[in-house]
Amino acid sequence: MTESTPTNHPTSMRTHLCGALRDADVGSTVSVCGWVGRRREHGEHLAFVDLRDHSGIVQCVINDDVDVRSEYVLRITGTVRERPEGTMNDALPTGRVEIGDCEVEILRSATPPPFPIDARADDVDENIRLKHRYLDLRRERMQKNLRLRSKVNTAVRYAMDTQDFVEVETPMLVPSTPEGAREFLVPSRKEPGSFYALPQSPQLFKQLLMVAGVDRYYQMARCLRDEDLRADRQYEFMQLDMEMSFVNQDDVLDVVSLAVLAAAEAATGERPAPIERMTWHDAMNRFGSDKPDLRFGMELQELTAVFAQTEFKAFSGATAIKGIKIDGGASEFGRNQLDKLTEKAKSAGAKGLVWLKCTDDGFDSPVAKFLSDEEVPEVKDVMGADTGDLILIVADAWDTTCQVLGMIRNEIARPPVHEGPYRYVWVVEFPLFVGRDKETGQPKSGHHPFTMPHPDDIGKFETDPMSVRSIAYDLVLNGWELGSGSIRIHEPELQRKVFQALGISDDEAEKKFGFFLNPFEYGAPPHGGFAFGLDRLVAILAGEENIREIIAFPKTQSGADPMTDSPIVGDPKSMAELGLKVLPPTT
RNA sequence: GGUCCCGUGGUGAAGUCAGGAGUUCACGCCGGCCUGUCAAGCCGGAGGUCGCGGGUUCAAAUCCCGUCGGGACCGCCA
Numbered sequence: 001m002t003e004s005t006p007t008n009h010p011t012s013m014r015t016h017l018c019g020a021l022r023d024a025d026v027g028s029t030v031s032v033c034g035w036v037g038r039r040r041e042h043g044e045h046l047a048f049v050d051l052r053d054h055s056g057i058v059q060c061v062i063n064d065d066v067d068v069r070s071e072y073v074l075r076i077t078g079t080v081r082e083r084p085e086g087t088m089n090d091a092l093p094t095g096r097v098e099i100g101d102c103e104v105e106i107l108r109s110a111t112p113p114p115f116p117i118d119a120r121a122d123d124v125d126e127n128i129r130l131k132h133r134y135l136d137l138r139r140e141r142m143q144k145n146l147r148l149r150s151k152v153n154t155a156v157r158y159a160m161d162t163q164d165f166v167e168v169e170t171p172m173l174v175p176s177t178p179e180g181a182r183e184f185l186v187p188s189r190k191e192p193g194s195f196y197a198l199p200q201s202p203q204l205f206k207q208l209l210m211v212a213g214v215d216r217y218y219q220m221a222r223c224l225r226d227e228d229l230r231a232d233r234q235y236e237f238m239q240l241d242m243e244m245s246f247v248n249q250d251d252v253l254d255v256v257s258l259a260v261l262a263a264a265e266a267a268t269g270e271r272p273a274p275i276e277r278m279t280w281h282d283a284m285n286r287f288g289s290d291k292p293d294l295r296f297g298m299e300l301q302e303l304t305a306v307f308a309q310t311e312f313k314a315f316s317g318a319t320a321i322k323g324i325k326i327d328g329g330a331s332e333f334g335r336n337q338l339d340k341l342t343e344k345a346k347s348a349g350a351k352g353l354v355w356l357k358c359t360d361d362g363f364d365s366p367v368a369k370f371l372s373d374e375e376v377p378e379v380k381d382v383m384g385a386d387t388g389d390l391i392l393i394v395a396d397a398w399d400t401t402c403q404v405l406g407m408i409r410n411e412i413a414r415p416p417v418h419e420g421p422y423r424y425v426w427v428v429e430f431p432l433f434v435g436r437d438k439e440t441g442q443p444k445s446g447h448h449p450f451t452m453p454h455p456d457d458i459g460k461f462e463t464d465p466m467s468v469r470s471i472a473y474d475l476v477l478n479g480w481e482l483g484s485g486s487i488r489i490h491e492p493e494l495q496r497k498v499f500q501a502l503g504i505s506d507d508e509a510e511k512k513f514g515f516f517l518n519p520f521e522y523g524a525p526p527h528g529g530f531a532f533g534l535d536r537l538v539a540i541l542a543g544e545e546n547i548r549e550i551i552a553f554p555k556t557q558s559g560a561d562p563m564t565d566s567p568i569v570g571d572p573k574s575m576a577e578l579g580l581k582v583l584p585p586t587t
Numbered sequence: 588g589g590u591c592c593c594g595u596g597g598u599g600a601a602g603u604c605a606g607g608a609g610u611u612c613a614c615g616c617c618g619g620c621c622u623g624u625c626a627a628g629c630c631g632g633a634g635g636u637c638g639c640g641g642g643u644u645c646a647a648a649u650c651c652c653g654u655c656g657g658g659a660c661c662g663c664c665a
Contacts, residue, residue, distance in 0.1 A: 046622040
């Protein structure tokens with residue numbers, strides 16, 4: 001981010017922000033307000049007080065005996081002057097000036113804070129930071145993050161507005177829908193025993209807005225999912241949710257790209273290159289992931305053909321054999337580490353992990369003896385391996401092979417998220433169906449059941465449903481899934497076909513989705529959309545590994561808020577009014 | 588639901604493997620000195636249920652069991 005001088009917005013209490021004072025202000029009388037950061041006392045008649053507000057700190061020279069302590073809230077009026085020769089501090093933007101002849105007004109005294117209000121608190125236990133979040137947020141890092149977030153929001157809104165999208169707010173109290181993520185339920189007081197749900201996304205409403213002829217809808221939408229929390233997941237999160245009519249995939253991708261690139265530019269000052277595209281199949285084949293991190297290489301290499309005639313049992317039965325190469329990894333990885341990687345590969349579903357350390361005349365590996373004289377040079381050739389390199393191979397079903405190597409690739413080489421460059425990628429042509437239901441054996445929706453199948457694959461519904469592609473797409477940044485979307489089905493015939501493949505009968509479809517699909521009978525335009533997570537985008541642009549750092553008041557991994565102590569036990573009176581009774585835990 | 592890591596004055600750590608008096612270091616806090624410092628300096632001081640409960644032991648921060656809290660990940664997140 002570019003360091004610029006903060007803009008002053010004078011109020012009745014202050015003329016300048018602390019961090020805004022510069023050489024040009026020398027000689028003027030100013031009033032600043034803020035918190036006492038550090039004070040350096042030199043006897044009764046000289047003290048330096050660093051006064052801090054969100055814009056930065058400024059040194060105030062106080063010649064009277066004033067008792068001001070850490071985090072006291074002060075209003076200081078004085079004269080800006082150049083610091084004496086040899087006492088300038090280049091580490092501070094305000095370091096060439098100071099405020100002298102200070103008149104100090106204590107607006108509020110303060111108890112010493114439980115942790116320092118500066119970068120040292122980065123190391124403080126996060127639970128303590130969250131318990132006193134209002135103090136944590138006073139820190140430069142958190143102020144920066146909040147402001148960056150605001151900038152991103154504004155840029156996204158502006159980008160959507162200038163593309164003639166209409167912001168429409170959809171309800172927070174919605175009907176419960178059985179599919180998808182677990183929902184938060186809200187009991188109805190008027191109808192005890194009935195519940196609203198909090199929306200996992202405005203999906204249903206935004207598609208109905210297309211039926212309503214809104215044409216281009218967007219919303220900075222709060223979404224709620226009652227699933228286990230992670231570094232990149234909170235119960236509640238914000239999405240840029242959008243939907244548009246009479247479009248194909250390119251139209252949607254263009255609109256969203258513009259918003260994302262504008263947001264990135266607002267945050268970093270630099271416009272990223274146009275976002276590249278990759279098919280889901282390529283992403284899996286090359287990076288072993290549907291959210292490939294393109295910042296580093298170590299791509300998966302195809303070895304199936306090399307081992308077509310192999311005698312090695314572990315390879316001969318496999319439909320896909322692939323490898324990754326770690327440059328110079330032979331000496332770096334000891335037996336212990338390789339065993340650990342093998343364990344990980346196994347727990348991720350692979351039958352095993354073969355490692356080959358390249359030597360001058362072959363491989364150092366427990367399986368070296370199973371490889372033929374022809375195979376050894378071919379493997380080295382395909383992998384581009386030299387002496388001292390380490391090759392890791394998985395042989396399994398195609399999806400397992402890709403997935404496991406992709407996981408290992410990330411494990412070994414993925415840089416921290418704050419390390420550039422930013423690599424955005426559209427992953428397109430997701431499969432329509434992913435996996436099969438354990439009980440019924442029916443395919444399951446990859447995205448959701450209203451996703452448009454790829455027109456070239458309609459013929460494969462009966463013959464090979466799992467290979468049917470869809471017009472569904474994800475936006476990925478540095479290995480994080482930012483969001484996903486699709487072109488939707490708007491014709492009943494096709495919808496029925498998809499339901500059929502999913503094993504959903506007409507009756508069942510009517511029962512589950514009728515309230516949503518029947519309105520389509522009144523004329524649903526072809527439409528499609530997208531939603532991307534603003535928290536994740538901001539986190540990456542802020543260089544934070546954890547979205548809690550860019551959320552003002554986040555929840556802990558267990559879903560609690562240490563500051564407010566929520567969730568709290570229900571008040572019996574309210575419970576009675578709602579017709580609720582808590583059962584003892586089932587254990 | 589599962590795997591792994593962590594919990595020691597207000598804060599951060601060392602001490603735990605290999606049991607021996609609440610021991611140590613830094614920051615902060617309180618008091619004193621100090622007129623150009625800037626994570627000021629010097630001197631002095633206060634501050635602890637070693638997360639909690641149980642067990643083993645002559646003796647537990649340390650070993651064992653349980654539990655609570657925090658974190659990372661898997662499952663889950665159409």
